[in-house]
Amino acid sequence: MLAYADGMTISGQDTSDELFAALRQHFSPEVLVELTAHISFENFRSRFNHAFRIEAQGFCSLPRGPDAR
Numbered sequence: 001m002l003a004y005a006d007g008m009t010i011s012g013q014d015t016s017d018e019l020f021a022a023l024r025q026h027f028s029p030e031v032l033v034e035l036t037a038h039i040s041f042e043n044f045r046s047r048f049n050h051a052f053r054i055e056a057q058g059f060c061s062l063p064r065g066p067d068a069r
Contacts, residue, residue: 005039 004023007015023032048054 001035004035008036008039009043 001023003019004015007013007019027035
């Protein structure tokens with residue numbers, strides 16, 4: 001599932017047919033639609049917040065990268 005989220009998140013990268021087939025073994029089409037929608041929405045929120053320089057609210061502790069402001 002994380003590989004799927006990574007594939008959706010990284011610009012220019014596509015999800016392989018093999019990965020999608022593996023996901024279909026574990027999830028129904030309805031669940032895959034919902035999972036894809038949630039990943040897409042989180043990507044949208046991340047890009048939107050970044051554009052307005054909205055900082056994280058401290059709900060998740062992640063190491064700050066070299067481009068952190």
